[in-house]
Amino acid sequence: MTASTERRLMEGSEAIAEAAIAAGCRFFSGYPMTPFTELLEHFARRLPDEGGACINAESELEAIGQAWGAAATGARAATGSTGQGLSLMQESMSEITRAEIPIVVFNMARGQGDYYQATRGGGHGDYRHIVLAPESVGEAVRITQEAFHLADRWRHPVLIYGDYLIAHTAEAVSIEPIDFATKDPLPPKDWAVDGRLGGTGRSRNVNPIGMEKGSKGIDPNRFWQALSDKEDRIAAAEQRWEAIGTEDAELLIVAFGTLARFARAAIRDLRAEGLRVGLFRPISLWPFPSEALVRAAAGCRRVACLEQNAGQMIDDVRLALLGSVPVVPIGGISTDPAGFGIGALLDAERIAGRARDAYHGREVPRGVVA
Amino acid sequence: MSTAIEREILWTGIGGQGVQLAAKVLALAATREGREVMSLGTYGGTMRGGNTDATVVVADGPIQSAPMVSRAWAAIVVHPRFFEPVAPKLRAGGIVVVDEDLLEGTLPACAGARLPLAATRIAREAEAPKAAALVLLGAFAQATGLVGLDALEAGLEESLPSYRRQTLESNRRALQAGAAAVPGVSHPAWRKEAA
Known part of the structure; x- marks a missing residue:
């Protein structure tokens, strides 16, 4: 070692x-x-x-x-x-x-x-x-x-x-180096502007409006469309998520980042009470794992969007579900006096309480979580 | 669900008492013993005199808790001034180690067995007057068996930067004196509590 x-x-x-x-x-x-x-x-x-x-x-x-x-x-x-x-x-x-x-x-x-x-x-x-x-x-x-x-x-x-x-x-x-490239070989960096071709007349160009140096008109239309096509391919290939307890969930909590860890602890308690609550955790926020969320939410009565802000990810959640399941926000603005993001919402019991309200169809308080 | 035993320890005190150091020593010791460990210090902009707290979670399997916990198995009260918000988080069946020399009146009610210790006096007698937090840590480890004294001493050594090496021996004496002040394991950490 x-x-x-x-x-x-x-x-x-x-x-x-x-x-x-x-x-x-x-x-x-x-x-x-x-x-x-x-x-x-x-x-x-x-x-x-x-x-x-x-x-x-x-x-x-x-x-x-x-x-x-x-x-x-x-x-x-x-x-x-x-x-x-x-x-x-x-x-x-x-x-x-x-x-x-x-x-x-x-x-x-x-x-x-x-x-x-x-x-x-x-x-x-x-x-x-x-x-x-x-x-x-x-x-x-x-x-x-x-x-x-x-x-x-x-x-x-x-x-x-x-x-x-x-x-x-x-x-x-432990920091174990992970070998991704054996399974998924990387393309050569034959585009890099490393100075190797300086003075040869073939020097490379990296440029946000097109790479083909010397051509008459760089043609941003074609270049930007190619970029957009690439982003579509990324969107299809690189969605990451974790789904827990979704098989029998009646309420599905959607949360990302550290807040999902608090949700996980809350769900442990809610499950112990007999409430069927699951967790869907987008790991890639873009591309947002929409199809996986649709599958996870199938059969749920309600989806509870837990985020520590006034409501941003909820747009992606609603776009994914397209009205097939009601989506309610259970998070909110919640920070500390210094604004570092250590708010009262970072509390598994608090989250369990809000999720319990959503589970039973009760109104979840809106506004600052203090 | 997971069957791992997960022990949450809340530290509370005043900046300058060595709360963050003692919490780190515990986390390092548990890591050395192969446990899963998570540790977070929370303190304000004031280095001395303000509230300083820490959460250490030690488990014998993957940790399910978030870095800040709603419920805890144990508390180590290095100073009681900021204990009030900590008290309701304690679960029955746990333990609260407190420096009784610094009590201002009575400690707020809370679940868990009290283990009062004259930590400030013990630290002074061990010629480590600034290390009452480590006295409490030594006593806590002895009473719970959460980590061994050897691992704590190794963790202590690991925690000290080169410019603080001169405090190693006195800090070690404080850990040992704390451990010697309690008779043995009264609240075993690695036994499942009855439901």
Whole structure:
């Protein structure tokens, strides 16, 4: 057993940085902001040992620009922030996605209010990127590695939606490097602008409006349609979810990220009371696992959408179900005085109470969960 | 459903008492013993004087709890000032270890057996006056068998950064003195409670 695969108590930020390094990430850039800061610190401490580089940028805009440049040369590169910082990066996210540059972006979010930002393509233009939301440190270790594979597989950004609890909770984990490429071989990075063809007249170009350098008119119509077709293929191929207790469920709770872990604990208690409650946990927020949700919700009297915001994922839940099952929100805005997303909703008993109301067809209180 | 035994331990105290360190030592020790472990510290912007809490979950199988728990098997009350919101979370059949030297009046009522300990005095006598939290940890481990003293000492060593090595011996004395202050396992962690 090598030092890196030893089972160790690690806080989420450290485990994610180690997982990224195990996946071959050799460049990271970021600007500190709670609860993202520790992720940047761990990369700063570890990447130089691995022959990589980590830069504490002077702004979020600079951070994503540096990661963009590193990724464009073919390196496995990542950046991140909280949702607030990612707002400042959205122009770059659009350009990077449309230039088909594989990059991994971490949102160590302050709660779940960034669902729209993450899943709708937060910048200009026609695009979506993959979004994966782990519920625990252990799952984050696997998902982080998978994210780098998927980014290269599709030449497409992958955003990991974490939060304060993912960043700061310590769990006993081991960082086992996962080999995705044997089963799913990656295409060569024959597009990378690594300087190899400089001066030959055949130098490469990565560009958000078309790659064919030198042609008369780059033809964005054709290029953007090809991108959209690629996103359709990603949407079909990369849906991830977990469904628990859905066979006999009368009420199905839909929740993502750490909040799903609280829902899981709540369901344990509700089941003990004899209530037939199931959990559907989208792991990929884009592509949203719509067909799987339809199957999981079949036979349910009601679907309870549990999210720590005013109601964002509920749009995707309703679009998936198209009115076939009534959907009720049981979450709400719920944070701490610092706004880090540690709200009263993060309480399995509280969630069980709200789910119990939904189960029995009672009104679930709307508004702030304090 | 899972048959794993899952033990939730809530720590509460005041910033500066070493609550986060003691919680980390427990989590590290349990990890060394091959348990599933999850640990989260919660504290405000004030480093000293404000409330500092931690949750440590130790299990003999996959952990089902979320990082913050609604119900807990045990509490370690390093200072009682912020115990009030912790008290209703305790389940019957558990244990509450409390530094009786710091009690201001009576501790709010809660489920679980009380294990009062003169932790501040014991720490002083062990010439580790700042390490009452580790005295409580040593006593808690001895009373429950949740982790062994050897693992705690190894966890303690692992937890200390190089610039704090000088405190290793006194901290170790505090753990040992706490363990010596209770007769033995009175609340076994790894036995299923009667339903």
